[in-house]
Amino acid sequence: GQNIDQPTEMTATEGAIVQINCTYQTSGFNGLFWYQQHAGEAPTFLSYNVLDGLEEKGRFSSFLSRSKGYSYLLLKELQMKDSASYLCAVKSAGNMLTFGGGTRLMVKP
Amino acid sequence: GAVVSQHPSWVICKSGTSVKIECRSLDFQATTMFWYRQFPKQSLMLMATSNEGSKATYEQGVEKDKFLINHASLTLSTLTVTSAHPEDSSFYICSAGAVVGQGTQYFGPGTRLLVL
Numbered sequence: 344g345q346n347i348d349q350p351t352e353m354t355a356t357e358g359a360i361v362q363i364n365c366t367y368q369t370s371g372f373n374g375l376f377w378y379q380q381h382a383g384e385a386p387t388f389l390s391y392n393v394l395d396g397l398e399e400k401g402r403f404s405s406f407l408s409r410s411k412g413y414s415y416l417l418l419k420e421l422q423m424k425d426s427a428s429y430l431c432a433v434k435s436a437g438n439m440l441t442f443g444g445g446t447r448l449m450v451k452p
Numbered sequence: 453g454a455v456v457s458q459h460p461s462w463v464i465c466k467s468g469t470s471v472k473i474e475c476r477s478l479d480f481q482a483t484t485m486f487w488y489r490q491f492p493k494q495s496l497m498l499m500a501t502s503n504e505g506s507k508a509t510y511e512q513g514v515e516k517d518k519f520l521i522n523h524a525s526l527t528l529s530t531l532t533v534t535s536a537h538p539e540d541s542s543f544y545i546c547s548a549g550a551v552v553g554q555g556t557q558y559f560g561p562g563t564r565l566l567v568l
Contacts, residue, residue: 376556385545385559386496430495440557445495
């Protein structure tokens with residue numbers, strides 16, 4: 344079966360750094376995605392990891408450890424517009440994505 | 453980046469009406485498209501996987517006769533909610549995966565369905 348866990352909610356301060364963790368237990372692994380979703384909108388692609396290590400893209404970084412079934416999304420220099428839900432998704436066979444429940448991040452001034 | 457469109461954005465209809473939602477990949481070919489449903493404050497739940505030229509694969513608990521999926525070309529998939537009822541009211545989102553590359557799924561803007 345597929346099991347993907349991430350915290351339900353997090354709060355952070357504008358300008359700070361926040362790390363959103365994701366652990367997974369899946370049958371088959373072909374990569375892990377992070378998406379951002381603002382309320383009432385569709386998810387937008389943030390990052391993709393298929394090999395262990397850190398992928399950096401501007402203020403956003405994503406880390407993967409396949410042996411531990413663990414990933415995190417790191418957001419630096421938080422801005423108010425970063426308030427959104429962050430979805431961790433694991434790709435299995437056939438390009439199918441299984442999503443975690445999402446982490447609602449609230450950025451406060 | 454890849455663009456996926458959905459039409460319509462909003463649908464309000466009476467109970468018993470059938471509603472058709474279109475999903476198009478505008479600048480790339482997608483052999484596989486996915487249909488998700490999202491209830492308020494919940495994550496995306498995969499309903500079905502749509503493969504071009506073949507029958508869709510439905511997730512457990514999703515009625516294939518109620519949610520009809522057609523994937524007639526590499527750029528178009530349609531979802532028809534037949535005889536919609538108030539409990540079908542939800543946010544329906546499609547995504548398309550590119551034929552080549554890492555297979556990132558790109559999401560359409562979603563269709564909000566309200567059944568009265």
